Amino acid sequence: MELVANQQVQDMIEDTTNLVQKSSSKFIEANTVEVSLNHLKQDCIIPVFAKDNETTLSHFEFIDATKEIAESAFNGAFITPSIRVSHQIKGRIPSAIGKPVKELLEHEKTTYYERMAFMMEIPNRQMVVNNQILNLSIGGVRAYNQENLFSKKSIEKFKVFIGYKNTVCTNLCIATDGLNSEIRVSSIQELQEAVKNLIYNYNQESHIEKLERLSNYYLDEKQFAHLIGKMRMYHYLSKIEKQGKFPLQLTDSQIGSVVKDYFTDDNFKRTDNQISLWNVYNLFTEANKSSYIDSNLERNVNTHEFIQNIANSIENSIPNWYLATL
Structure with a gap:
């Protein structure tokens, strides 16, 4: 390397x-x-x-x-x-x-x-x-x-x-x-x-490529709202219902911070009622800063893998529980 x-x-x-x-x-x-x-x-x-x-x-x-x-x-x-x-x-x-x-x-x-x-x-x-x-x-x-x-x-x-x-x-x-x-x-x-x-x-090199491609995909406001709603729902699913769904580690309060920053963040908020996955990812990592030291890194990696999973679904038109019908 x-x-x-x-x-x-x-x-x-x-x-x-x-x-x-x-x-x-x-x-x-x-x-x-x-x-x-x-x-x-x-x-x-x-x-x-x-x-x-x-x-x-x-x-x-x-x-x-x-x-x-x-x-x-x-x-x-x-x-x-x-x-x-x-x-x-x-x-x-x-x-x-x-x-x-x-x-x-x-x-x-x-x-x-x-x-x-x-x-x-x-x-x-x-x-x-x-x-x-x-x-x-x-x-x-x-x-x-x-x-x-x-x-x-x-x-x-x-x-x-x-x-x-x-x-x-x-x-x-x-x-x-x-x-x-x-x-x-x-x-x-x-x-x-x-x-x-x-x-x-x-x-x-692989890490940079994965980050760069996030700017190629966008969610409109309806799709973003659907994503946030499913993220809030995930933690309340039973163990059986969680099977087959991408595991999410952001807490409910952190998801709330993502929604707030969607409207207010100076660098990563929505533009013309849409938002790139790059901006969504940075809203996630910004919210993760509120995690305690002993759980911060694992949640950070989880947000990276989560947003890559969303990007893969959009790129390949693969149904995803977190996304509205493509």
């Missing part, structure tokens, strides 16, 4: 006045806050396995190990991670037991975060899709709530992705082969090997 560096992004399109790019760091929202890599290294304690006091692989080690592999894989590029955390776990040192909270000194407080997500944009690895700049990005998720910290030390779970970030809205575009959500390792070396395998097995 060859990853192509693009130094002149604007040369890829005929009319540069229509090029849309906007910078923002919020690739995920929910209840997260932004922190620095140094904060994770210097200020946060490291959880341990309770029965043997063996340390877990820390958030800092995870990010730093991924950063090292990414910089090596992409010709020594200097990469800066954007990090967001949630579910802060607070504590205090033994000498501060019984001390009122308002009297606690900074050195008497301890903290770590149950869930962490990070993303790193690869410098000079950009593509233009549907007149919008996408930056090649790599990142990962660690959620201690998915570990059994009350046992002895065992293999630990990590999630790593490689895909694109839309610079218009910081929406992540991740395909199936760009996510490994079941990395289970016991050392940094094993983690780095898994990250390396993901990078080199990712089919960049």
